[in-house]
Amino acid sequence: MRxxxxxxxxxxVPVFGISQDAESDRLTGIWEPSNGKARVKIEKIGAKYxxxxxxxxxxxxxxxxxxxxxxxxxxxSLRNTPLRGYxxxxxxxxxxxxxxxxxxxxxxxxxxxxxxxxxMKDANTLEIRGYIGVEALGRTDVWKRLEVKK
Amino acid sequence: MKLxxxxxxxxxxxxxxxxxxxxxxxxxxxxxxxMYENFDFADEGxxxxxxxxxxxxxxxxxxxxxxxxxxxxxxxxxxxxxxxRTWSPGNSSFKGAGGIRAGANIPIVSRTNIVVQGGFNLWxxxxxxxxxxxVNPLANTLSQNGLTTMGLMATVFKPLNDRRFIIAQGxxxxxxxxxxxxxxxxxxxxxxxxALYGIKTNDRKMIAFGxxxxxxxxxxNYIPIMLLNWTHINRKWGVEMLAPARAQIRRSFSPRKLLxxxxxxxxxxxxxxxxxxxxxxxYELRRGELRFRFIWxxxxxxxxxxxxxxxxxxxxxFDVDQFPNDKEFFRGFFGNQPYxxxxxxxxxWYSFVSLNxxxx
Numbered sequence: 362m363r364x365x366x367x368x369x370x371x372x373x374v375p376v377f378g379i380s381q382d383a384e385s386d387r388l389t390g391i392w393e394p395s396n397g398k399a400r401v402k403i404e405k406i407g408a409k410y411x412x413x414x415x416x417x418x419x420x421x422x423x424x425x426x427x428x429x430x431x432x433x434x435x436x437x438s439l440r441n442t443p444l445r446g447y448x449x450x451x452x453x454x455x456x457x458x459x460x461x462x463x464x465x466x467x468x469x470x471x472x473x474x475x476x477x478x479x480x481m482k483d484a485n486t487l488e489i490r491g492y493i494g495v496e497a498l499g500r501t502d503v504w505k506r507l508e509v510k511k
Numbered sequence: 512m513k514l515x516x517x518x519x520x521x522x523x524x525x526x527x528x529x530x531x532x533x534x535x536x537x538x539x540x541x542x543x544x545x546m547y548e549n550f551d552f553a554d555e556g557x558x559x560x561x562x563x564x565x566x567x568x569x570x571x572x573x574x575x576x577x578x579x580x581x582x583x584x585x586x587x588x589x590x591x592x593x594x595x596r597t598w599s600p601g602n603s604s605f606k607g608a609g610g611i612r613a614g615a616n617i618p619i620v621s622r623t624n625i626v627v628q629g630g631f632n633l634w635x636x637x638x639x640x641x642x643x644x645x646v647n648p649l650a651n652t653l654s655q656n657g658l659t660t661m662g663l664m665a666t667v668f669k670p671l672n673d674r675r676f677i678i679a680q681g682x683x684x685x686x687x688x689x690x691x692x693x694x695x696x697x698x699x700x701x702x703x704x705x706a707l708y709g710i711k712t713n714d715r716k717m718i719a720f721g722x723x724x725x726x727x728x729x730x731x732n733y734i735p736i737m738l739l740n741w742t743h744i745n746r747k748w749g750v751e752m753l754a755p756a757r758a759q760i761r762r763s764f765s766p767r768k769l770l771x772x773x774x775x776x777x778x779x780x781x782x783x784x785x786x787x788x789x790x791x792x793x794y795e796l797r798r799g800e801l802r803f804r805f806i807w808x809x810x811x812x813x814x815x816x817x818x819x820x821x822x823x824x825x826x827x828x829f830d831v832d833q834f835p836n837d838k839e840f841f842r843g844f845f846g847n848q849p850y851x852x853x854x855x856x857x858x859x860w861y862s863f864v865s866l867n868x869x870x871x
Binding site (some may be wrong): 391393395396397398400402415416419423424433445446468470471472473475484485486488490491492493497498499500501502503505506507508509510 | 542544547548549550551552553554557559560561562566570573617618621622623624673714744745746765766767813814868870871
């Protein structure tokens, strides 16, 4: 009897695990930052969440007419990396209560990486805060969910 | 049975807790990105809003601390006639002037549809190496007490849509010949404000027009103002202007190394309260300076930037008013109310070095 109860309790672990995953996976999808210059696909890899650029309003550099690259990266070896496909959100972990934290956000405009956390205000709205050291020294951007045009 | 239990535990662990290490590279295998062209907001009522930045704009400073220094200069004073005494015209001189300038400007609300920033600033000017100050009570108080400004400020950026925006700003400054151990009463605070309406035509240009109540020329005035932030398509040159207060051309060597050339008009109205001869007579010094300068700004460690200014300081205004019934009055550009004391400050070289924590 004791063994049977133990077996049942172990088998219930994946049930609760799946519920937790469903809640945290609401972050996945296609999102647009407030400036409308890009679209970012947030996906789950392992237990963490990552976001990559999948669309740019201006995909080409106007001075070279070539696809935009990460020319402001502090690492010179990465300055020819195409921005479309670039992963700018990294390592976010779900903390419960519609919050993902412990991640970073990269700004290709200046080549800087900031600590970041994400709050889901509703199913179609994210508040992504990038900050320096403490959260008070940062900026929040609102991202909206996108879907295929009807 | 035990073996069966162990196998179940191992199977569940594999299903629930399998992990893949964080990716080591940012490069992604080829993907068909054209599929992401045909997307729109999931919320029908969602709007896009413009941001307060253009490409390559100098980073906003969250916290700064620096030291301003001016070289030697003369102070020429005209006659001062008061109720019980007259001071003759005279010349004084100083070997230098300078002091700490510090402040903060922190985002309080930072949303897509509104940004509110609040902060404070603290300026101190010590006048050193004084000569012949006995002829002039103003020179005397500058030498003994210097000048101090402590202020609060708030700025609101409100985008109306993806192109148009409103900016509003307000300041409250307490200026006078006081030091930190004898701050003057708050009733002598001076208030300034500005409001602009503008358009962001693209990611390289934003322009706005408005009106300002300002003390930058030393006394209160109401003037039209213009904001222009523009970056050339080559991303190397740009203009950052809030005229007539300041304007500068920007050369970007990289996102972390910037050179500026331009000017700034700074000033305020200072209550003279701690001079035994002038202190109770409702005098205010109307100080306005025009500074032409080069500025070099560079990231020295991540978000910590060094800023070095060097240039020439012209005297725009350094006259003294006496307030009737201790009430501020408006002269503007066309008023003819006489100054109680007219002064001229000699020009001199100046420098300002600061460390800054900049905003994301």
